[in-house]
Amino acid sequence: MNYTPILETDRLIIRPMTLDDVEGHFSMDSQPEVHTYLRAEPLQKIEESKKMIESIQIQYKNFGVGRVAVIEKESGEFIGWTGFKFIEEKEAINNQFGFLDFGYRYKKEAWGKGYATEAAKACMDYYWKEMTHFKLNALTHIENKASRNVLEKIGFEVTETFIFDLWEIDCFWYELKSGIKF
Known part of the structure; x- marks a missing residue:
């Protein structure tokens, strides 16, 4: 089953990533500010973006789902x-697997314009219509107030804190509030 639709909002098009997105992806993921709460290094070479997009395309093929542009x-x-x-x-x-992680990342020039919430609401609407057979969770660095606000606006609630092993950072673990739909 394919769960990578093309969604549209008033200001945005949300669609599967292609290799045509390499430059835009690199422009975003090479910004140090984008990595403030990730404890990861900004990308240094455009080839890194190409590899990331190819990895996402493998997720589309293997699981019918993946991050979208x-x-x-x-x-x-x-x-x-x-x-x-x-x-x-x-x-x-x-310590959990077999679920969908909901996430997002935006270039700094897009911050503070409501794009993250607008796109997240469109994705969640699609989730409630087509994907509820998947368990859905999210996580964010405990100090990332902007990201926390987006998750809470779209129906997630903090259920615990944990250390995200990959980057060794303190995170909030989010689950969907019961009965929340758009």
């Missing part, structure tokens, strides 16, 4: 990514 309609510009990632046992987060 967020395109600003007015400019046609790649401003970030959002959506669902299937977490396999080998990638367990908070």
Whole structure:
């Protein structure tokens, strides 16, 4: 089953990533500010973005789901990514696997404009219509107030804190509030 639709909001197009997105992705993921709460290093070479997009395309093929590009309609510009990632046992987060992780990342020029919430609401609407057979969780660095606000606006609630082993950072673990739909 394919769960990588093309979604549209008033200001955004949300669609599967292609290799045409390499430059936009690199522009975003090479910004140090984007990595403030990730404890990861900004990308240094455009080839790293190509590998990341190819990895996402493998997720589309293997699981029918993966992060998707967020395109600003007015400019046609790649401003970030959002959506669902299937977490396999080998990638367990908070000792859990076999679920969808909801996430997003945007270039700093897109921050503070409501794009993350707008795209997240579109994705969650799609989730409630087509994907509820998947368990859905999210996580964020405990100090990332902006990301926390987005998750809480779209129906997630903190259920615990944990250390995200991959980056050794303190995170909040989110679950969907029961009965929340858009």
